[in-house]
Amino acid sequence: GNSVTQMEGPVTLSEEAFLTINCTYTATGYPSLFWYVQYPGEGLQLLLKATKADDKGSNKGFEATYRKETTSFHLEKGSVQVSDSAVYFCALSDWSSASKIIFGSGTRLSIRP
Amino acid sequence: DAGVIQSPRHEVTEMGQEVTLRCKPISGHDYLFWYRQTMMRGLELLIYFNNNVPIDDSGMPEDRFSAKMPNASFSTLKIQPSEPRDSAVYFCASSPQGRDEQFFGPGTRLTVL
Numbered sequence: 001g002n003s004v005t006q007m008e009g010p011v012t013l014s015e016e017a018f019l020t021i022n023c024t025y026t027a028t029g030y031p032s033l034f035w036y037v038q039y040p041g042e043g044l045q046l047l048l049k050a051t052k053a054d055d056k057g058s059n060k061g062f063e064a065t066y067r068k069e070t071t072s073f074h075l076e077k078g079s080v081q082v083s084d085s086a087v088y089f090c091a092l093s094d095w096s097s098a099s100k101i102i103f104g105s106g107t108r109l110s111i112r113p
Numbered sequence: 114d115a116g117v118i119q120s121p122r123h124e125v126t127e128m129g130q131e132v133t134l135r136c137k138p139i140s141g142h143d144y145l146f147w148y149r150q151t152m153m154r155g156l157e158l159l160i161y162f163n164n165n166v167p168i169d170d171s172g173m174p175e176d177r178f179s180a181k182m183p184n185a186s187f188s189t190l191k192i193q194p195s196e197p198r199d200s201a202v203y204f205c206a207s208s209p210q211g212r213d214e215q216f217f218g219p220g221t222r223l224t225v226l
Contacts, residue, residue, distance in 0.1 A: 032212065043117075043204050043217030044156075089156070099144055099163065099211020105155050 002027045002097050006090045006104035013080055014112050021075040021107050023064075023090035031094035033057075033066055033073040034101065038087045047075075047088070082111045115139075117218035119205050125224045131193040134221045136205030137186055144208040146215060147180055147190050151201045162188065163211065195225045 007022040025031065032051045036044040048057030053068035062077045073090060090104040118137040126132055138145050146161040160170040165182045173180070177196070182188040192199055202222050206215040 034214070041219075043206070043219050044215075045217065046214045049214065093212040095212075097212070098169065099161065099208075100146075100158060100169070101212070101215055103156050 002031070002092060002094065002102045004090050004092055004102055004104035006088075007107050009087075009106070009108040010110060011107060012110045012112065015082055016079045017111075019075070019077040019080045019084075019109070021088055021090075021109070023073045023075065023104060025071050025073065025090075025092050027071075027092055027094050028096045029094040030068075031092040031097075033064070034091040034093075035062070035064055035073070035075050036089040036091060036103070038089065038106070040086070044089060080109075080111050082113055085109055085111045117205055117207055117216055119203075119218035119221050121221060122219065123222045123224075125226065126195055127226050128196055129194045130225075131191065132195045132199075132223060132225075134190040134203050134205075134223070136188045136190070136218060138188070138205070138207030139216055140186065142207035142209050142216070144211045144215075145182060145188050146206040146208070147188070148204040148206065148217075149201045150204060150220070156204075159190070161211075192223075195223075197225045199223060200225050 003026045034049045035047040037047045038044045048059040050057040050066040056065045087106045093101045120135045147159040159172045160180045162182045180190045202220045204220045206217045208215045
């Protein structure tokens with residue numbers, strides 16, 4: 001079945017550091033891939049998405065590239081800010097998951113000033 | 114757009130009491146999802162609806178949980194009787210198309226004493 005595996009947290013970085021959160025997936029078809037972010041006390045919100053191989057999703061300085069050959073969708077940001085402290089979820093959907101989105105377990109990110 | 118609206122935002126109740134959580138999806142969205150989030154189990158899909166019809170309730174933990182969607186603008190998740198292990202944050206999300214972006218509400222934090 002479909003699944004998403006993402007980097008265990010928590011991840012702690014200093015402000016302006018480079019961020020990578022790894023995500024790999026297993027899917028029977030050609031899934032759409034997502035990164036969601038959850039700020040403290042809030043619901044999840046879509047950060048970026050990619051719908052086909054080699055697509056790059058980007059938003060708020062974050063980027064992720066859909067790599068079919070490595071079944072990966074790693075999240076990157078060149079210079080993190082304290083305001084990026086949140087929990088990040090990698091997710092996928094495809095025809096075999098019906099109308100559901102399959103979420104990873106989440107990675108908690110803390111940024112030190 | 115007001116986004117997905119959930120009420121109450123916080124609920125504290127005693128074991129054995131009935132709890133009703135409410136959700137108003139974004140107008141025009143055909144899909145509605147109920148999730149539960151805990152530290153131990155992460156984010157779990159409980160049930161989802163398409164055009165007010167329950168499609169998959171395989172995530173509902175037991176018969177104490179029930180969900181309804183009487184019309185396109187309102188859904189409830191009921192727990193009767195409640196137990197301390199039901200303590201969690203419950204999220205409602207809606208989507209215009211099942212496998213695309215989901216829009217989450219702010220959640221209801223439930224504490225069962």
